[in-house]
Amino acid sequence: MNSEIAAALRGAARRFATGVTVMAAEGPTGRHAMTANSFVTLSLRPALIGVALTRSGRMRAAVEQAGAFGVSVLGAGQEHYARHYAERARGGETALVELTLTGRSPRVPVVPDCIAVFACHLWSILPVGDHELVVGEVAHCVADDERSAPLLFLGGRLVPGEPALLTPS
């Protein structure tokens, strides 16, 4: 029964289009990054976002060690980053740049030329079944002017989205 509902959930979730992000942290043992589409905004006051992570992955440990992380929202032309940071045997975190900010923003690695960035302090890590929800308090975020198209994940495929309409709705 459990595996039946898991398969049905996986199938139905394929119909839910999401954006694609790269989460990254700079811990004492180095820089680590991974592709994630589970990014969600959780709260405005305080400003909280979340990413669901596989328990056994390296990203969870990296975030906990660093105490801070960056989330980069990928644009339509950045599929290569999405593929690269989802590979198990990956390196190349040097492709990321450090978002240098003033004030209480943490120093976090981000994808160059992405369409939005969230710099977060680690707020908490909550167990959620076979994943863990990493909750970040957003210290700083920036976004482009919405002229560029986002990268989307739909039906198990990475697809380029449309640029946001510039006319007010």
Ligand SMILES: Cc1cc2nc3c(=O)[nH]c(=O)nc-3n(C[C@H](O)[C@H](O)[C@H](O)COP(=O)(O)OP(=O)(O)OC[C@H]3O[C@@H](n4cnc5c(N)ncnc54)[C@H](O)[C@@H]3O)c2cc1C
């Ligand atoms: C569009 C897209 C969206 C995604 N969204 C998410 C998301 O929201 N959340 C998420 O958790 N993942 C997501 N993934 C998958 C994720 O990017 C990859 O699984 C990535 O490798 C996870 O990084 P990590 O550092 O957490 O885990 P890694 O350390 O890279 O490990 C990945 C998996 O492989 C296993 N593993 C690692 N090394 C070995 C080994 N030597 N032998 C056996 N098993 C091993 C780990 O236990 C883990 O289950 C997404 C992938 C894509 C393409």
